[in-house]
Amino acid sequence: MTTFITQDTVTTKYWHTLEDGRIQCDLCPRFCKLHEGQRGLCFIRKNLNHQVVMTSYGRSSGFAVDPIEKKPLNHFLPGTPILSFGTAGCNLACKFCQNWDISKSREMDALMSMASPEAIAKAAIAHNCASVAYTYNDPVIFHEYAIDTAKACRELGIKSVAVTAGYVCPEPRAEFYQWMDAANIDLKAFSESFYHTITGSHLDAVLDTLKYLKHETSVWIELTTLLIPGKNDSEAELEAMTQWVVEHLGPEVPMHFTAFHPDWKMRDTPHTPKDTLLMARNIAIKNGVRYAYVGNVHNKTGQSTYCHQCGTMLIGRDGYILSDWHLDESGHCLTCGTRCAGVFDAQPGQWGARRQSVRISG
Template sequence: MTAFITHDTVKTRYWHSLDDGRIQCDLCPRFCKLHKDQRGLCFVRQNLDDQLVMTSYGRSSGFAIDPIEKKPLNHFLPGTPVFSFGTAGCNLACKFCQNWDISKSREMDTLMSKASPDAIAQAALDYGCDSVAYTYNDPVVFHEYAIDTAQACRDLGIKSVAVSAGYVCAQPRAEFYQWMDAANIDLKAFSEHFYHHITGGHLQPVLETLQYIKHETSTWLELTTLLIPGENDTEAEIEAMTQWVVENLGPDVPMHFTAFHPDWKMLDKPPTPISSLLQARQIALKNGVHYAYVGNVHDKSADSTYCHGCGKLLIGRDWYELSEWNLDAAGCCRFCGVRCAGIFNPKPGNWGAKRKAVIMS
């Protein structure tokens, strides 16, 4: 378990001292260099007494039970409930952030709920959740809290799910993903220009995270790209992205193309037309991606899972509600026997589209 300084403040490991008296955070490729008492861009890591601490351990912006498909994960325990929580802060500066009230918060009062890792794991078990999701803001910035919670969850047979942008350095990445059973990573675009000018980050570290998760861990991986009109939705960019995914990650990594709505600092952009999402999905399928989906819009056909062997419908989805289920107990197509990539229970869950807020005492 992580070492506490105060109830909400814990020591961190990924930093080093600089010759000029500052310390450098080595958790993510931003490498914030901090004077005494200064906080990093994420706001929850601070130079306190010449060491780097996390200031929001055990404090959350809220707890809820969601459908696993909302993360989105379509090939990881479909139909099951996932116990979800996040903290405050983020290590990217996305102008389009749709959780900006949490991720960009500079008010620690945002973190009104408190819970220990053991309490979260026990609550997930008590509510009948198969997994816990580290979500709403990026778990990279609450690295220690997430890992301690994942360890507590594993002791109780509860799986862990990371919803992240994948902007993290190699050593903390390796520590983190040994505890994650599944991850949905935001591949926000496929250009360095977009990452630099729209998110304040860089593309290459994210690609390295994707390759690491896929090839060096047992973590189930899915990808999400929020398509923003005029920014990352050209046919050429989707072609390049999906070709890279197939060549570097393989055809079985599901891709989700989701709709943007105007928010935060991008209020001048129109919502994504469904035609753009469907075009991206078709490009992905053409380039060899076996499972491609649309999100934040209603299209049952493009939300559902099909066998890449015979083309038959395997899992019907209407928003977060499951309908048809044509997988056998081993996760194979009932029609042709080809295995559907993913982690499946013998039978689907029936949680549906419900969202339940949870108050932690």
């Protein structure tokens, strides 16, 4: 049960006291060590009265209904609308952050929307959303709020989707993912030097989360890598990454390679060429990844889903709009009968590319 200190501040349980009197937060592998009154790097977790509290429970930077393909998830209820929200702050320090106005916010005034978990679940029903996404910033840091919302959603038959970097400790990870139905994990690169110098985190913890999700849960997972010119887009790194995915996660985990645009602290880095994305997709397919996609560019071939057995286009995509559907009611190819990996309704959704802002109260 969530214990409130104030309307938007709740107690947490993943922390311990150090010998010098500071409190160590044990939610993520950053292990922030906090003096009284001090906030962690994520900003919304704080040492208050000798315990770690979350200071933004029930407060959001906003709500919107998005196409689920925008998360991106291509194999989880395609074509359906998803109610999306986040808070402020982040437990990583990515220099290329493309949601920096939210994830790097140090102003609680950025969290203008107030909504209880029950109100969010009811809003999803009211807007005909099949699922709710915990996104925009990393839901790891609003652990308690996300879990309570996921519980409320599950009671109403609404699915929960985590959009996250996967940088979380094992015990809170297990608690969090028992309430999630799907996740898109941001595999930012495949080198420790990139993770350490550009994101302020470590690769091994993310890989551990990926193996945990694949082999110890029923959560549907897809991976996204934002390819940054000269940083994580070499053929050698993409070879190593895709080979690792097939070996440790299996060939059916979809991979999304998306285009970088200059932002935050990397404004001098150029946009990702489309040819780089297509190269990454080709390397993934060559190494056995059955479902590899390109994103943030217009390319129907690279955004569509194909049967790995006979090559038939199963789900055509033109941006976020579904253009073709060649699956039967249980997700099998209508040409050869091979099952397409994923979670599918009998018929695709028809939401399209719309984005609709939503106000929630209560």
